Amino acid sequence: MSRDHIRELVVLSGKGGTGKTSLTASFALLASKAVLADCDVDAADLHLLLTPMVEQRHAFMSGHEAVIRQQDCTGCGICLDSCRFDAIRKEGAACRIDPVACEGCGVCHRLCPAKAIDFPERVCGEWMVSGTRCGPMVHAQLGVAAENSGKLVTTVREQAWAVAVDKRIPLIISDGPPGIGCPVIASLSGVSLAVVITEPTVSGLHDLQRLLALARHFSVPTAVCVNKWDINPQQTERIEAAAHAAGAAILGRIRYDRSVTQAQLQQKAVVELDAAAGNDIRVIWKQVTELL
Amino acid sequence: MAESTLEKPFRIAVASGKGGTGKTTVALNLAAMFGEPVQLADCDVEEPNVNLFLRCDQLTPTEVTMLVPEVDQQRCNGCGACGELCQFRGIVAVGTRALVFPELCHGCGGCALVCPTGAITERPHRIGTISTGQSGAIRLIEGRLEVGVSLVPPVIRAVREQLQDELPAILDAPPGTSCPVVATLRECDYLLLVTDPTPFGLHDLKLAVALARELNLPCGVVVNRAGEDLVGLYGYCRSENLPVLLSLPDDRQIAEITSRGDLLAHALPEYGLMFAELAEKLKQELGAAGGRP
Amino acid sequence: MNTIAFTTAGQELAAALDPRFGRAANFLIYDTTQKSTRIIENQQGRSAAQGAGIQAAETIVRAGVDTLVTGHCGPKAFKVLEAAGVKVFNCNAATVDEALHELLAGRLTAAENSDVEGHW
Missing domain, CATH: 3.30.70.20 (Alpha-Beta Plaits)
Known part of the structure; x- marks a missing residue:
């Protein structure tokens, strides 16, 4: 399939915990056929709802880390004095690097007079291609203390595109990263539509406006829905008015409904249960398909 | 105000594997019901929002460079x-x-x-600003990252440096388990993990517990939005020997109060009592764990 | 204006213009005197965890390009390109071909600043 026939939808939220993954999983179920991309690598939870069977695993490398070859270290301490990150300790006759504290700057590697410090690429996690009940899925898992980055998001999206082309699936749905930083930009650029899900809270409006401004810069059409709208109807109206003013389509509202938690517990998408919130999402999905 | 009942004032970090579990709500209400003067450090420097609730109007800023x-x-x-x-x-x-x-x-x-x-x-x-202020018995320390800067750990380090040794401290950690969280947990005595009983919550709790184990930090759990289906979560906590110190019900009043920027412990006294109990339990846990060396 | 770079995921003039600069897959280089094209992969830019735009700008400068046509160029990349004397043109054409025509027809104006702010 030509890349021109493939549409990509990304679901974003600004702050975490606003129902982004639940909405993405529901979209995945409602779309008859889609490739799923989990770009929310900090809290990669989509797999908990879609229970993927992993078919391929690949190491994900990013940046470098310094490693001292103990047998070659003379214990001179030059590295220790030059490290600004407090990552090097003297242990007995040799120095050792704390991998969690190492910033990967390479200064010690450069300065070591005994050339005893290696500077290999750092393994930060892995990315996987899996099968789920709603179609193929590309996702990733980071190691402890590793961070999501534009590079990892770009990797996940590219693999999702490759799968879509290969299996002739015309739609990609990605669960976007939280925040508004580099990973979000990497998830947003060039997509057909960004759906922003937000809650009617004090911080929700602020985050939403920053996201919409970001999308506008990348000429990505946006659409907004408010989750748990009925916990604060006034704030919901303020958010919708701000979204409208920023040129976003208003998709609808999702009510506060405990079934959302129930669905998670049963490892299902909300729309797989007979739930009021699920009906709200069906209405929203219909709007999304028209915008796509 | 009562003198500290502890020999050494301790530092408790409040963290969760992901955002939106109610971490800041727990840190705030615990500080509000602590029963003695306490420091509350907002280490979520990318999105500091503790003061949206505390509303200290006299903040003293210092630069982080x-x-x-x-x-x-x-x-x-x-x-x-x-x-x-x-x-x-x-x-x-x-x-x-x-x-x-x-x-x-x-x-x-x-x-x-x-x-x-x-x-x-x-x-x-x-690269950022540290602001300190006072709200009743709570001394607030807020870190704020300069817009356009991506170096979080040094700003968190600067927040920690503002903590006074003679007062106990509660640190509101950033979400996740990455470098900024590790920077927050350095020199803490206890890790309070906030989770919800969903598979998401449990999955992210496991990641956070793995991090705590790697850092040799004792930890306990607060369950937020506890519904009927707690078997999986409680089973996990038992098997890992994690005490569940507080369980907050799935009450939409909590969501409503928090969405307005109000403090739960003040708006609903029955919840205030629950947080006062949490403070007591933590003091016992810390007494048993020996406090900061 | 002799050597023009376009951001694209494809390989030829008919391919789509990529609105991204730093994380674009390829740069299609068009030589106006020879009327020939070649492809440079943006391998290093895309594999940078941060500073992709700067890395991509270095690649462009090293390739001897004097003009860049892309969707959006961030402030850091712009600073590098400006220092090296590369002119930047922002364009929202669908394909490289269309962008080239607009450029040659004089319908694009050189950017004096990055068109996107802050930390991108």
Whole structure:
């Protein structure tokens, strides 16, 4: 399939915990056929709802880390004095690097007079291609203390595109990263539509406006829905008015409904249960398909 | 106000594997019902929102800086040694000069060390602000990252440096389990993990517990939005020997109060009592764990 | 204006213009005197965890390009390109071909600043 026939939808939220993954999983179920991309690598939870069977695993490398070859270290301490990150300790006759504290700057590697410090690429996690009940899925898992980055998001999206082309699936749905930083930009650029899900809270409006401004810069059409709208109807109206003013389509509202938690517990998408919130999402999905 | 019942004031970090579990709500209400003067440190420096609830109006700001390179273009011969060393594109040689990008610099100082013409010196560059204030018995310390800066850990370190040793402290950690969280947990005595009983919550709790184990930090759990289906979560906590210190019901009043920016413990006294109990349990846990060495 | 770079995921003039600069897959280089094209992969830019734009700008400068046509160029990349004397043109054409025509017809104006702010 030509890349021109493939549409990509990304679901974003600004702050975490606003129902982004639940909405993405529901979209995945409602779309008859889609490739799923989990770009929310900090809290990669989509797999908990879609229970993927992993078919391929690949190491994900990013940046470098310094490693001292103990047998070659003379214990001179030059590295220790030059490290600004407090990552090097003297242990007995040799120095050792704390991998969690190492910033990967390479200064010690450069300065070591005994050339005893290696500077290999750092393994930060892995990315996987899996099968789920709603179609193929590309996702990733980071190691402890590793961070999501534009590079990892770009990797996940590219693999999702490759799968879509290969299996002739015309739609990609990605669960976007939280925040508004580099990973979000990497998830947003060039997509057909960004759906922003937000809650009617004090911080929700602020985050939403920053996201919409970001999308506008990348000429990505946006659409907004408010989750748990009925916990604060006034704030919901303020958010919708701000979204409208920023040129976003208003998709609808999702009510506060405990079934959302129930669905998670049963490892299902909300729309797989007979739930009021699920009906709200069906209405929203219909709007999304028209915008796509 | 009562004297501290503890021999040594302890530091408790409140964290969760992901955002939106109610971490800040727990940190705030625990501080509000602590029963003695306490420090509350907002270490979620990318999105600090503790003060949206505390509303201290008299904040005293101090700058957080990091050393970044400055190039004397007269001396620079464009050799490119700085750019080759820099792993973060903080400095780049173009033609016969070197360009500095302070927002990408990690402050390692390597470029100044390798410059053969001595064209590079270092100067402080603002990466964030620390503000302190007082709200009743709570001393607030808030870290805020400068917009456009991505270096979170040094700002968190600066927040920790503002903590006074003679007062107990509660640290509201950033979400996740990455470097900023590790920076928050350094020198803490206890980790309070906030989770919800969903598979998401449990999955992220496991990641956070793995981190706590790696750092040798004792930890306990607060369950938020506890519904009927707690078997999986409680089973996990039992098997890992994690005490569940507080369980907050799935009550939409909590969501409503928090969405308005109000403090739960003040708006609903029955919840206030629950947080006062949590404070007592933590003091016992910390007594048993021995406090900070 | 002799050597023009376009951001694209494809390989030829008919391919789509990529609105991204730093994380674009390829740069299509068009030589106006020879009327020939070649492809440079943006391998290093895309594999940078941060500073992708700066890395991509270095690649462009090293390739001897004097003009860049892309969707959006961030402030850091712009600073590098400006220092090296590369002119930047922002364009929202669908394909490289269309962008080239607009450029040659004089319908694009050189950017004096990055068109996107802050930390991108």
